[in-house]
Structure formats: structure tokens, C-alpha cells
Amino acid sequence: MSAGAEEREARTPWALTAPALLLFVGVLLIPLAMTVMLSFHDWGQYKGIEPVFILKNWHEVATDPYFAEMFWRTFRIAILTTLLTALLGAPEAYILNRMSGRWKSFFLLIILGPLLISVVARTLGWALLFGGNNGLVNKLLMSVGLIHAPIPFMFTETGMVVALAHVMMPFMVLSVWAALQRLDPQIENAAMSLGAGPATIIRRIIMPQIMPGVLSGAIIVFSLSASAFATPAIIGGRRLKVAATLAYDEFLNTLNWPLGAAVATLLLVALVFIVVGSNALIERRYAEVFR
Amino acid sequence: MRRNGPLALIFHAVFVTVMVAPILVVCLVAFTPEGFLSLPTNGFSLRWFRTILNYPEFIHAFWVSLGLGALSSLVAVLFAVPAALAIARHRFRGRDALAALFLSPLMIPHVVLGIAFLRFFTSAGLGGSFAALIIAHVIIVFPFALRLTLAAATGMDRTVEMAAVSLGANGWTLFRRVTLPLILPGVISGWALAFIQSFDDLTMTVFLAAPGTETLPVRMFLYIQDNIDPLVTSVSACVIAITMTALILLDRFYGLDRVLAGKGDTGR
Numbered sequence: 001m002s003a004g005a006e007e008r009e010a011r012t013p014w015a016l017t018a019p020a021l022l023l024f025v026g027v028l029l030i031p032l033a034m035t036v037m038l039s040f041h042d043w044g045q046y047k048g049i050e051p052v053f054i055l056k057n058w059h060e061v062a063t064d065p066y067f068a069e070m071f072w073r074t075f076r077i078a079i080l081t082t083l084l085t086a087l088l089g090a091p092e093a094y095i096l097n098r099m100s101g102r103w104k105s106f107f108l109l110i111i112l113g114p115l116l117i118s119v120v121a122r123t124l125g126w127a128l129l130f131g132g133n134n135g136l137v138n139k140l141l142m143s144v145g146l147i148h149a150p151i152p153f154m155f156t157e158t159g160m161v162v163a164l165a166h167v168m169m170p171f172m173v174l175s176v177w178a179a180l181q182r183l184d185p186q187i188e189n190a191a192m193s194l195g196a197g198p199a200t201i202i203r204r205i206i207m208p209q210i211m212p213g214v215l216s217g218a219i220i221v222f223s224l225s226a227s228a229f230a231t232p233a234i235i236g237g238r239r240l241k242v243a244a245t246l247a248y249d250e251f252l253n254t255l256n257w258p259l260g261a262a263v264a265t266l267l268l269v270a271l272v273f274i275v276v277g278s279n280a281l282i283e284r285r286y287a288e289v290f291r
Numbered sequence: 292m293r294r295n296g297p298l299a300l301i302f303h304a305v306f307v308t309v310m311v312a313p314i315l316v317v318c319l320v321a322f323t324p325e326g327f328l329s330l331p332t333n334g335f336s337l338r339w340f341r342t343i344l345n346y347p348e349f350i351h352a353f354w355v356s357l358g359l360g361a362l363s364s365l366v367a368v369l370f371a372v373p374a375a376l377a378i379a380r381h382r383f384r385g386r387d388a389l390a391a392l393f394l395s396p397l398m399i400p401h402v403v404l405g406i407a408f409l410r411f412f413t414s415a416g417l418g419g420s421f422a423a424l425i426i427a428h429v430i431i432v433f434p435f436a437l438r439l440t441l442a443a444a445t446g447m448d449r450t451v452e453m454a455a456v457s458l459g460a461n462g463w464t465l466f467r468r469v470t471l472p473l474i475l476p477g478v479i480s481g482w483a484l485a486f487i488q489s490f491d492d493l494t495m496t497v498f499l500a501a502p503g504t505e506t507l508p509v510r511m512f513l514y515i516q517d518n519i520d521p522l523v524t525s526v527s528a529c530v531i532a533i534t535m536t537a538l539i540l541l542d543r544f545y546g547l548d549r550v551l552a553g554k555g556d557t558g559r
Binding site: 014023028030038095096118119126129163189226227244251 | 294295299300302303306307309311312313314315316317319322323328370371374376377378380383386389393396398399400401402403406407408409410411414417426427429430433487490493494496497498504506508511512515516519523524526527530532535538542551
């Protein structure tokens with residue numbers, strides 16, 4: 001009797017998760033496996049997809065300098081976006097954290113809210129602000145005297161980085177914010193009572209403690225920027241391709257699905273390696289913070 | 292704790308302005324009385340909002356998005372609630388692996404998911420269908436539904452359940468009368484967040500949608516690819532208004548920081 005109950009108890013979690021598990025195996029793992037398979041198939045303009053096992057697409061991706069340039073551009077944009085969000089997002093989270101209750105939640109809503117607003121709408125906003133050489137952004141920068149000649153933002157990497165940084169900023173602020181919540185304000189006061197100035201406190205007390213937050217935010221921002229589609233497609237136009245927009249073109253314009261699948265698989269594998277690798281590095285480096 | 296100095300406040304002001312500017316400019320341009328992209332300097336007009344009514348494809352896409360978001364989030368929640376209860380309450384072999392699998396759609400680039408689903412549903416003969424969109428959206432919104440339900444199930448006081456059991460409740464009655472009401476705020480918030488994610492998704496859906504099943508973001512994206520005019524800003528303004536409403540409700544109901552931080556990831 002009790003053995004039966006125990007057995008039932010052991011079966012319960014599996015019975016409860018079975019529907020979701022079946023769903024995920026059936027419509028997530030199998031399609032992903034099919035995509036990897038697809039990248040080994042052959043394709044021709046007139047014959048379509050041929051289910052054979054060849055390395056043609058992988059060979060093309062590995063040797064054609066067009067793909068090397070495109071992947072390098074993708075990761076360059078992702079790295080610059082990550083740096084920009086870290087440099088601006090971390091101080092902002094710190095300032096936000098020092099505000100009093102009501103202002104804090106108000107501005108948190110303002111800054112995190114865009115996270116849930118359509119990326120198409122947000123990028124459209126940047127396209128309007130950039131708008132050619134006499135867009136609002138250029139007019140403003142020139143009237144302040146920061147620049148003398150208009151910077152081209154539309155259809156350039158600069159514009160993509162600015163718009164992407166805006167799209168990704170909430171993730172960085174949120175991540176640093178979470179790290180700041182774990183921070184004991186008394187340490188700051190202790191440092192002050194021992195004669196440390198504001199700069200020293202930030203450099204020696206705050207920075208080391210929020211670094212894990214900055215780094216985990218950086219991982220999220222990097223992986224989302226490297227695979228971003230809407231912003232590069234709208235700001236970059238049809239010529240300045242990144243990995244996601246190139247895969248889209250191969251699938252829906254050129255119809256070379258196997259080649260598109262190879263690009264997508266490579267993007268996925270590269271991101272998994274980078275994310276898992278840097279997560280492991282951070283956890284080893286900051287083991288005591290996470291304990 | 293020290294207060295923010297003037298430099299910090301200037302930085303903050305510039306930061307918030309830049310964060311808000313693109314969204315604000317879209318909403319402002321939507322009210323322009325002119326026939327071209329411009330800020331409404333000569334008074335506000337609703338002409339571009341009325342123009343939307345002459346574009347049935349936008350209206351249709353809106354209903355597709357609404358139905359897709361509501362249905363796929365509902366299905367996701369139905370799958371997520373039992374899974375969340377199992378993960379929150381039981382220690383079993385493979386528990387961490389299961390949790391990782393269920394949250395994996397957050398990690399996999401949506402462009403890869405779009406391609407995988409396009410390949411899968413085309414070979415299954417469902418290419419471009421509404422059913423395919425629903426199934427694909429269930430997968431991408433599942434992590435959001437799961438996380439919030441998980442947080443609610445982890446934080447739940449189980450002594451209430453024990454009291455109910457001691458009074459003779461069990462099985463379905465226990466779930467329906469005690470457990471579900473207790474985790475309901477988390478479940479509803481999970482549904483709402485899942486809905487927003489589905490409603491806003493472009494990257495994956497753009498691969499799957501066919502004429503007739505195009506969602507609003509897809510319709511807007513395809514429109515922007517050809518030309519940017521005030522019409523697309525008024526459509527965007529409507530989308531922003533809908534999201535903001537959902538956002539404010541979510542904030543009142545559950546607390547936005549809790550929703551976004553997705554606390555209680557693995558039920559620790």
C-alpha cells in the first residue's frame with residue numbers, strides 16, 4: 001500500500017509535466033533537428049531542395065568572404081551595442097536606485113515599459129528621428145555643437161547600434177538593478193565614515209558588487225543584439241545585412257532554404273557557445289557573489 | 292544613502308528623454324494634419340487614424356494578432372500550470388533539465404525558431420496556417436507563463452492545502468478550490484505577459500505568416516519596408532496605446548518589476 005503511494009508520488013511530477021514535455025519535444029526539438037538536417041541538403045534554382053547529405057552550404061558559409069564579413073558585422077554591432085548599454089545603463093540603474101520611493105517606481109516604469117512595446121514601433125521612432133541628413137537627432141546634435149556635419153544614421157551601422165542600444169537598454173538596467181537590490185547600503189556608509197570620497201566608493205565598493213549584474217546583462221544584450229531582426233532590417237535597409245536579416249532573405253526571397261538554415265544554425269551554435277562560456281566564466285570569477 | 296548630485300540628475304534627465312523620445316515621436320507624428328511625415332506644429336488631427344479604416348489589411352491583421360495572442364497565451368497557461376506545480380513542489384530526477392528545456396525558447400534566437408517552425412509546418416502541410424501560428428506562439432510565450440506561475444506556486448503557503456486535505460478535500464477539488472485561487476494572480480499575470488509577447492512578436496512570425504494570417508507587427512513591418520508614411524505611425528500609436536494599457540493593468544495588478552524580473556526562475 002505504502003509502496004504504491006510512494007510510486008504514485010514519484011510518478012506525479014512526470015504526469016504533470018508530460019503534456020508540456022511532449023509539446024516541447026514534438027514542436028521544438030524536432031523542428032530544430034530538422035533545421036540542422038536541412039543545412040546539409042542540396043538546393044538548386046530549378047530543382048529546389050534535394051534531401052541529400054552534403055557539406056556544400058557549410059563550405060560556402062565557411063569560405064565565401066561575404067559570410068565572414070556579414071558575421072563580423074553582426075558581432076561588431078552586438079559588441080558595440082552591449083558596451084553602449086553597459087556604459088549608460090549601469091550608471092542609470094545606480095541613480096535610479098538612489099531615488100526616493102515614488103520617483104523610483106515612476107522612472108522604473110518609464111525605462112522598463114518600452115521592453116513590452118512593439119520593437120517595430122520603437123524602431124520606427126528612430127527611423128523618424130534619424131530621417132535623412134536633416135533629421136531631428138542631427139539638428140539637435142549640431143545645435144548643441146557636438147557635431148559640425150550631419151552624421152548619416154539611416155542605413156548605417158551607427159544608426160543600428162543607437163537604435164539597438166535603445167531597444168536593449170531595459171535588459172541592462174533591469175540586470176544591474178537586480179544586483180543593486182542585493183547590495184547592503186551600510187557598506188557604502190561604512191566606506192564614507194572611513195573617509196572614502198564618492199569616486200572611491202563607486203570604484204572600490206559599488207563597481208565590484210554590481211559587476212556580476214552588468215556582465216549578466218551584457219550576455220543578454222549581446223545575444224539578443226546578435227540575433228536581432230526588426231531593428232537591423234528597418235534601420236539597415238536592404239543592403240546592410242546581419243545574420244538574422246540574411247537568413248530571412250535566403251528563406252523568403254532567394255528561397256535557398258538549406259543555405260539559410262546553415263546561417264541560422266551557425267548563429268545558434270555561436271551564441272550558445274558564447275553565452276554558456278561567458279556564464280561559466282562569470283560564475284567562476286564571482287562565485288562568492290552568487291553563493 | 293546619499294542623494295543624487297546635479298550631474299547625476301542631468302544624466303538621468305537626458306537618459307529618460309532618449310528612452311522616451313522615439314516612442315513619443317511616433318505618437319506625435321500620428322496626429323499630424325499634413326499628408327507627409329511631420330510633427331503636428333499646425334494643430335492636431337485624427338485624419339491618419341481615420342485613414343486606418345480604409346486599410347482593411349491592418350484591421351484584419353489586428354484581429355489576427357488579438358486572437359493569436361489570447362489563444363496561444365491561454366494554451367500556454369494550460370500547459371504551464373501543471374508543469375509549474377511539478378517543478379515548484381517536487382524534487383525529481385531531470386527536474387533542472389526540464390526547467391531548462393521549458394525556458395529555452397528565451398535563449399534560442401527567434402530567427403532560428405522562425406526558420407525551424409517554417410520548415411516543420413511546411414513539411415507537415417500546415418504552412419502559413421493559423422493553427423501553425425498558434426502552436427509556434429505557444430512555444431515562444433510558454434517561458435513567460437511558466438515563470439510567473441512558478442513564482443506564485445513557489446511562494447504559496449502550503450499549510451492552507453494541508454488544512455483542506457485534513458478536511459477531506461483531494462484531487463480536483465483541492466486544485467480547483469484551494470490551489471488555483473491561491474496561484475491565480477501569478478497565472479493571470481503570466482497570461483498577460485505571454486499575451487504581450489505574442490502580440491508584439493515579429494521576428495518569428497514574419498517567417499510563418501502568409502497573406503490572410505499576417506499579424507499586426509508583420510503587416511507593419513512589410514509596410515515600412517516599402518515606405519514610411521504617417522499611416523504607419525498612427526497604427527503604431529494604437530499598438531503603443533494597447534500595450535501601455537496592458538502594462539498599467541499589469542503594474543497595478545502584480546507589480547511591473549516583479550513581472551519583468553521573473554523572480555523564482557527555477558523555484559529556488
